[in-house]
Amino acid sequence: MTRLLLTLRFLATGFFFICAGDSFGVSRTSAHDIVQLVISALLDLRHRYIRFPPSRHLLDSVKRKFHSMASFPRTIGAVDCTHVRVQYPGGEEGYLYMNRKGYYSKNVQVIAGPDLQIFNIVTRWPGRFHDMTVFNNSRVRHWFESTPMFKDCLLIGDAGYECRPYLLTPLSNPQTPAEVNYNESLIRTRNVVERTFGVLKRRFPILSTGIQCFFFPPALPYPLPSLIFYYY
Template identity: 50%
Template sequence: MEHNIELDNLSRLGSLRFTKKPRTFGTRENFFEKYDDHTFVQRFRLSKRSVSSVLDKLQHKIRNYTERNRALSPLEMLLLALRFYASGSFLITVADFCGVSVATASRVVRKVSIAIAELSAEYIKMPKTNMELEITARSFHRIASFPKVVGCIGCTHMKIQSPGGENAEIFRNRKGYFSYNVQAVCDADLVIRDIVCRWPGSAHDSNIFNNSRIKHRFELNEFKDGFILGDSGYGVNRYMMTPLSHPNTDAERLYNESQIRTRNCIERCFGVWKRRFPVLSIGLRISHETVMAVVVACAVLHNIARKNGDADPSEEDSCSTEESTETIYEYHSTESQEASFMRSSLIRDYFAVYKSTL
């Protein structure tokens, strides 16, 4: 008798185990037709024009070649990823908004982010030709009369969830949360010209630069006699100009003022970038294999938005005030005699003369 009861229970368990849940499909809307231009930008942070230009570059990479199970179109996949960048929400929220499952949303965000990041060679690049270098230097000179600047450099933290494992603590930054420390170089128009996104939050800014390809390019004199401006955490040399810790003369004070005002471009760039894509400041709750692709993808999209003249997001559109409230902790690096001489020569030959003409 007991043996028969056990067999009946096993039979019922087996039938429950293999019962397949019927598939359900959420409602999908055509957001291009549903929203006007202003509302569309509020939801996706890019204009319809910019989205169309990105779609032209991506659709052959991300399209599904079958209609099985109501496969998403390239436009639907792109808008899903943009909604994730623009909201910084959990994937389940984005999935509900776009009418797909969480698993589908996760796969789409990864697929689209990698495809956009692969466009970085086209949209994130330093000026190369003499004409490009001259135009860039003129744009910077109009800010505060600092000569021969080809870029401003800085680092910003992208918050992530704990990676777990033995090496998790290397991602904890000086403020106590887990992050990637992302280095970027921008121009006077707040366009990102170079980006490095692979270092954990505990890495120091100067260490990232010393191991970056952009430094190697400056060492090879690829940008002629152009300067890159950084804060006092970087070491001064023939191509890197940093502020003086204790300016004494009028020329030195003028140099500091000009350097700081010009270098402020990178801080403004970070602010606009993170307001445009709040996921960068709220925190990336995705796998670490996808984090770097999302960051680079957002940099590419930021440059496309700048190129197409999309309006910068306002402070009210921001989901975080991290950039405006961030406390700066600077490490003052040691300077070689030769490097200090280079900066002193610039102050003597340019800023002292410029001061005398005012």
């Protein structure tokens, strides 16, 4: 229980390990090892909680929930990326973490469900890379292009994504009432992923204030895993 509480405090505050350790009477090194141990245990559970509904019946239920928001049909997820601040990792590829906003980050892609659950997460890309690059190299793209279960399903995203048969984005210049209604319905439905980011970053402020360390050395195969998640 002490290990779990120490880890939750670290994730909630974003303090250095020495601060987290002082709160529980352990050394900085012990705090580091404890946080790494607990996060590894949490990652072992990710396939139980971070996944798309495993059956057509459950997917249909998700579609109905999304449709009830703003009448957008066939939707099973809203996709978007958010930047999570990280400490400059150094090395020959450290510059890849500098994003367009001028700070070091990882570009984290999330597909959110209607109840703010996370169906899929990709955290292995430095902040320099575009949202569409992250999506194109994810397993989700392959699933939607080749898996029969997702044949009649849609993802919705913002203007940072390319429009595809299974990924719909807003129209850049709506002209007709139907186009205006389409944009309004899509934007209102896609809001769930923005709310998901808000809940995560309020609950775990380390995602906002920045991750001050990496548990894995830069010598590991590119790209460098993050502290909290390493999931494709």
